[in-house]
Amino acid sequence: MSRSAPLARPALLARLALLLASGALTACGGGVHGTPGGSGLRDPYFPKAGNGGYDVTHYGLDLAYDPDTSRLSGTATLTARATQDLSAFDLDLEGLDVEKVTVGGDTARWNRTGQELTVRPHDDLDEGRTFRVTVRYSGTPKTITDPDGSEEGWMETEDGAVALGEPTGSMAWFPGNHHPSDKASYDLTITVPEGLQAVSNGELTASRTAGGRTTSHWHTAEPMASYLATVAIGEYDIHRTTTSDGLPVHTAVDPAEADASRKVLAQIPAVMTWAQDTFGPYPFSSTGAIVDRRGDAGYALETQNRPFFPGAPDTGTLVHELAHQWFGDSVTPKTWRDMWLNEGFATYAEWLWAEDHGGDSAQETFDALYDHGEDDYEDLWDFPPGKPSSAAHISDSPVYLRGAMVLHRIRQTVGDAAFFALLRDWPTTHRHGNADTDDFTSYVEQLAPDKDFAPIWDDWLYGEGKPAKPGP
Structure with a gap:
């Protein structure tokens, strides 16, 4: 390889400017003058919800919760695609203590203001690049009071907790891009004391008990808005059956609500058959319900795959929340x-x-x-x-x-x-x-x-x- 004579400084600067303009030379770290992503999506009613500059495609959540201490610890790994050249980006996270953040395996700088966790990667992220950000965090998760006075987020129950996210409560238990316009697949692994169950969206793919703790892994393959994500922790009667066309039906019922719920939950297969005849093919891999004790929340919610009910629902409420799987959850x-x-x-x-x-x-x-x-x-x-x-x-x-x-x-x-x-x-x-x-x-x-x-x-x-x- 031959070596050419060094250019004079003005000529060198002109040459560098030309290379940068042509794209032949990029800034160190692969990004060209990246700018921070927006700290909100300017939603008409929740302008700070969600964040600009990236799109999340997958959430990997590894959680542990102890009801006796009300302590939640977690590691969230988000796979995302940059939609602009990024020098920094925000995640929504309300409360909880952040311990470490990495982007692409490299330690990232971060700071917090209110619900915003601002992450500054070691290197800028080019538009179109897929990247992974990992956040390790812990603490006592919050219950959030909505503008209408209702409660959401992480809510303690008599024997555990339930997480409900509409409209912004999911930021109380995991960091993310918490706006309905950004949907993703999920893998949630959660560890709880032996004797309790943890029920979430999607499919239960693994469960094991060792050392006085039970760990369950739930996989949601279809895209899901974060407000529809849930985890319910407590003592449940678990039942698995299918509809007439083979769709899995998974129900988790607090024993105190078992008798009151039995008749209405037995209608799920019939409701699903009617709904598919009326609204078309069911868009998810399973259906069902989570029934906690009356008073554990102030409302039912169409959490994806299996709606949440505080106490046994009536038939109309069951139909309403199952219809949401088409209207709200899929669309x-x-x-x-x-x-x-x-x-x-x-x-x-x-x-x-x-x-x-x-x-x-x-x-x-x-x-x-x-x-x-x-x-x-x-x-x-x-x-x-x-x-x-x-x-x-x-x-x-x-x-x-x-x-x-x-x-x-x-x-x-x-x-x-x-x-x-x-x-x-x-x-x-x-x-x-x-x-x-x-x-x-x-x-x-x-x-x-x-x-x-x-x-x-x-x-x-x-x-x-x-x-x-x-x-x-």
Whole structure:
């Protein structure tokens, strides 16, 4: 290899500038002037939720929890792809003590401000690069109070704990990109004292007991938004069966709720058969339920694969949460403004179940709500489902009931054949993806281009106050 004479300094600087501009020479560490990723995604209601600059494809969570001390220790390994040249990026983590952070196996600098864990890799990350960040952490996980006053995050129960994440509670027990627009697969390994079980999403792939501790490994292959991730720790009666077409059904029931739950949980196979006939193929590898003691949480939640219930649910609530597996879990909203796409569909599923099983028709339910709904739901006409008034109201009656009424108005407009085709095609088209209200309204308009949907969108989806009653 020959050696050329050194260039004079001005010529050398000009040559370096030319090489950098052409891409022939990159900055040390493989990144070119990387910039920090955003510390939030500017969600209309939770602007600090999620983070910019990367997309998580997989979470590997290795956890241990002791109910006697309320101590959680964990190692979270996130596999992600940089969506820009990154000099730093944020993870959402509320509370807990961070002990070490690595990126690509190299120790990374980090600092914390509120729920933001800012990570500075040793080298910049090029756009398009897949990388792994590992966070070792521990402490007493927090229960988070939502804007509407409900509690989520990590909640202690009489014999263990349950983790629920809608809308932002998952950041209380593992670091991540906690916004519904970023979905990923999961592997969760959790160790608890012998005699307790730990139930999570997906499939139980391994379990062993040694030295007074039981370790379980749960694998969720299909993409999941982090708000749908759960782990429930306690004493449970575990039952495994299948539906008529072989879909695994896994239920975990607190013994105190076993008798009250037995009859309704026995309906899961029938509900799933009806739901697949109505909404199309089931999008996940198993179904089921987690039933904890009444009072362990203030609400049921559509945690992926197996919804969580605080006490034995009634049939309508079971139908609602299982319908969410299509609407909310598989087709997940792009922002929290689009909650009605979750709750309107799940509520309408209750109406359809009643219609098909000897109860009121959906039309009768719609008419009763329109005529007298404010007697039971004082806030029914307070705001439109497509635009909740604030973060404190994304789970209020208009999102659920008026959301269902929007769907019924679509049914009235297009007729049953087209509407029931929509119920199957919409979740198939967006299977394991994200969608927002504009996506849905455009889809409906393309489904029936000869129909005028403006009155539905203007009056029922986005209109203030009580719309005029539709004609026959």
